[in-house]
Amino acid sequence: MSKKRVTSFDVAKRAGVSRSVVSAVLNDTPGIGVGADTREAVLEAIRELNYHVDAGARSMKTGRSMTLAAYGDTRHPLFIRLLEGMQRECELGGYHILLCSPRPKGNAGGRAELLELYHQRKIDGIVTLDHTSYRDEEWASRVSAAGVPYVSVEGYAEVPGVQSVLADYSGSVETAMNYLMRESTAQQPGPVYAEVYHEGEADNWAERNRREAYTSWCTSRGMEPVIVRLEEHGGAWADCLQRLTVGSGQPSAPLLVNWSSAIPDLYRAAHKLGLRIGADLRIMAADNTIQGDRLSLPSLSCVEIPYVSMGEEAVRCLLAQMSGGNGNKAGHQAGKIWLPAVLRAGESA
Structure with a gap:
């Protein structure tokens, strides 16, 4: 019994x-x-x-489950870092996190289940980690109609009326360029921007912001912007690096790469050409996707998108919505909070 x-x-x-x-x-x-x-x-x-x-009795009395839903793919390292930030902030507020993963097909990718959980009073709000081009207006409409406290991390950047926590990609490139060119001389060639893309990947606001920030940085200093596009794992790094190498005794053009995930292929190509990273060739990444500063040798100089801080901010936004606020801070665009990237100085630049 x-x-x-x-x-x-x-x-x-x-x-x-x-x-x-x-x-x-x-x-x-x-x-x-x-x-x-x-x-x-x-x-x-x-x-x-x-x-x-009795959590059920408390929920009936307060109308709160003290649980927030985190929606994303647990196999993705960025989602794990987002969860780290969410957990920190949830612990301060006495909240728990319920993990929800995307479904392969149907059920709005698994998001419809989130609304059911909210209506069943099992969660008090939702945070989703979205890709930078995500803007499903049907989902946003359903969330709004249900009155669910909701924050998208990285999604809906160009859609008004949806609370988003976003990375300042323009500022990240400016930070990277200032560091990469901190010791430039008159003999130093202008920096080159390498935009690595996945096969079949559409352009998005994050890549456009980075590209425009690079172009603006160069033109404001009288330098000609040089942008090269390479397919990830496409094997074109050797040709790209040979173009950067002016000649014996001459400095090579510094290189800013949009993704740190491209760095292993770049390092291999440089090694085959006999180029020393950090000496013959100065390299930096504008998005430390795979935390390449820890995985590369010489260590990679980069700017890191602050996913841990974005997780903390997303929870704060949800709690503000629940308390009747809109989760915005003074100086932020309505519905959008932009967080700066973090400089990680390494040996490659």
């Missing part, structure tokens, strides 16, 4: 107080003063009886 469940009534009886006092201790209820001795008596009774709060 199952053991009888301990209730707040049992705790109140053991501590010699009313149930309202037990509730005040458990929930830090404002306006109800509880003396130190009384509080300790309640806590002692809780320990002795091994009492646990």
Whole structure:
């Protein structure tokens, strides 16, 4: 037979107080003063009886499940870093995280289930990690109609009315260029921007922002922008590096690459050409996707998209929505919060 469940009534009886006092201790209820001795008596009774709060009953009373849904692919390293930030902020607010993964087909990619969880009062809000070109207006409309507190990380950058936490890709390129060219001389060729793309991948706002920021940086300093496009794992790095190498005794053009995931192929090509990274060829990445600064030798100089901070900010936005705010800060575009990238200085530049 199952053991009888301990209730707040049992705790109140053991501590010699009313149930309202037990509730005040458990929930830090404002306006109800509880003396130190009384509080300790309640806590002692809780320990002795091994009492646990009934989450279902608390949810019915407060209307909160104290759980937030995090939607993304757990096989993706960026989602894991986002979760790290969400967990930090959730712990501060007493919230838990429910992981929800995309479905291969149907059910709106698995998102429809999120709305069901909200209607069942199993979650209080939703954070999704989206690709930078994501802008499903049907999903946004359903979320709005349901009144669900919602934040997209990286999605809906160009869609008003949807709360997004975004990386400042323009600022990341400017930071990278300032560092890459910090010791440039009159003899130093202008920097080259290598835009690596996946086969069949469409252009998106993040890549456009990076490209435009590079072009603006060069033209504002009287340098000619040089942009080369390479398919990921396409084997064209050797030709690209040979174009950068002016000749013996002459400095090579510094190279800014959009993705750190391209760095292993680039390093291999440089090794085959006898080019020393950081000496004969200065390289930097504008997006430390795979944390290449830790995985490459010589260590990679890069700017890192702050996914941990973006996870923290997403939770803060949700809590602000739940409390009646819009989650925005002064100076931010309505509905959009932009976070700066972080410089990681290495040996490659």
